[in-house]
Structure formats: structure tokens, C-alpha cells
Amino acid sequence: MSVIKPYQFLPKEKIEHLANDLLRRMEGTPTFPNWPGVAERAVDFLDLGMVWEKIPHQDGRPVAARIYPTQRLIEINEDIPKLQQDFGFAESTIAHEVGHWILHINQDEADGIVEQLELSLDCVTTEQPFLCRDVGERIALNSPQTQADWIEWQAQYFASCLLMPQYKLEEERRGRDLTKWSHLYAIQKDLGVTISNLTNRLQDLGWIYIPKGSKQIYPGNTVRHGQTKIF
Numbered sequence: 600m601s602v603i604k605p606y607q608f609l610p611k612e613k614i615e616h617l618a619n620d621l622l623r624r625m626e627g628t629p630t631f632p633n634w635p636g637v638a639e640r641a642v643d644f645l646d647l648g649m650v651w652e653k654i655p656h657q658d659g660r661p662v663a664a665r666i667y668p669t670q671r672l673i674e675i676n677e678d679i680p681k682l683q684q685d686f687g688f689a690e691s692t693i694a695h696e697v698g699h700w701i702l703h704i705n706q707d708e709a710d711g712i713v714e715q716l717e718l719s720l721d722c723v724t725t726e727q728p729f730l731c732r733d734v735g736e737r738i739a740l741n742s743p744q745t746q747a748d749w750i751e752w753q754a755q756y757f758a759s760c761l762l763m764p765q766y767k768l769e770e771e772r773r774g775r776d777l778t779k780w781s782h783l784y785a786i787q788k789d790l791g792v793t794i795s796n797l798t799n800r801l802q803d804l805g806w807i808y809i810p811k812g813s814k815q816i817y818p819g820n821t822v823r824h825g826q827t828k829i830f
């Protein structure tokens with residue numbers, strides 16, 4: 600068995616379920632999910648490490664972060680100023696790496712290799728870190744084409760579900776009007792996400808609709824009530 604799982608199709612519901620499951624498991628622990636900053640709490644809960652490092656470009660494109668499964672280590676690129684300056688972007692990137700850990704890494708196998716390395720220092724590991732480019736924008740512009748694109752899409756969708764679970768959004772929308780930008784910015788601040796993360800998530804859920812190229816927010820028509828509590 601390989602440390603990295605072979606590609607598999609994952610429906611959105613399955614990815615959302617896995618993100619909710621992680622939030623549920625975090626409940627009652629010192630890393631109890633609360634916002635903003637839920638991505639780092641998930642990293643702690645999963646006993647992963649996280650460091651800021653210089654990560655070289657890949658194929659001429661900047662790499663936001665990567666994960667070394669056998670070291671349980673997430674590296675965030677310190678050369679991308681936006682990651683240091685934009686809390687929401689950093690949260691999204693970290694949650695994306697957590698997504699790879701949950702969705703794409705054979706965790707037993709990763710741990711097994713760590714054990715073997717500890718036993719034998721002569722062992723040469725063949726790590727295959729996931730390299731994460733600034734996928735949010737790329738995938739927003741182009742639909743995923745290759746399996747590698749889909750793997751990135753899955754991790755990003757997981758990040759969106761982890762940072763903005765429906766039960767939390769239900770809580771946030773109470774007393775607010777989702778068609779007002781000022782209210783969306785208030786929610787964005789509470790959750791520690793970027794405004795585009797938030798509007799993409801709300802549009803994906805059908806709670807709002809923003810026509811392409813427009814700043815006008817319309818109410819969605821598929822609002823669901825009372826079905827989304829996970830606790």
C-alpha cells in the first residue's frame with residue numbers, strides 16, 4: 600500500500616461529511632473547533648506539524664504549501680507575502696493541507712514508515728509531498744481537468760467545508776442579511792476566511808447568487824433549514 604491513496608472520485612457530500620466528522624471529533628478536546636483559527640486547531644488535533652519554509656516554484660508557478668505525509672509535516676511558503684498578510688488565505692491554505700491529510704493520505708501507512716525510519720536510520724524515504732499551488736483562483740477560473748486537478752479541488756472543497764460548516768453558517772446568518780456586503784464581511788471576519796471563500800461557499804450552497812462580473816448579491820432559492828446541525 601502506498602502512503603498516498605490512488606485517485607478516487609469523492610462526491611461533495613462525502614467530503615463535507617468527512618470535514619464535519621473531524622469537527623465533531625475535535626469537540627471536547629483542547630482544540631475544540633472555534634472560529635477564527637479552526638484550521639490550526641485541526642492541525643493540532645491531528646497531531647500534524649506546521650512550519651514556514653521557503654518553497655521553490657514548480658513549473659514556474661508559486662507553491663503555497665506542501666505536506667510531507669511520513670513526517671506529518673505541513674510546510675507553508677514564507678516567500679508568499681499574501682500568506683503572511685491575509686489571515687483568511689493562510690487559513691484556507693492550511694485547511695487545504697488538512698484536506699489532503701484526511702482525503703488523500705493513508706495515515707496508517709504514513710505512521711508505519713515513520714516507525715521504520717526511527718528503527719533504521721539507513722532507510723531512505725521516497726517522500727512525495729503534495730505541492731499546492733494557489734489553486735483557489737486557478738480552479739475558480741478553470742474547471743478541474745486532470746486527476747491532479749481533481750485532487751486539488753477535493754482538498755479545497757474540504758477546506759471550505761471545514762472552515763465554513765453549514766451549522767456554523769446557520770449561526771452566523773442569524774440576524775444578518777446575506778445580500779448585504781457589510782454583513783458578509785462581518786461573517787468573513789468571524790470565520791477567518793477570505794471574502795471569496797465565503798461567497799463561493801454560500802453560492803455553492805445556493806444561499807446567495809452573484810452573477811459573474813456583478814457586485815449585486817441576490818438571495819438563493821435553495822435555503823435549507825434545520826438539517827445541518829452536526830452537534
Ligand SMILES: [Zn+2]
Pocket residue numbers: 695699729730731732750751754
Ligand atoms: Zn493541494
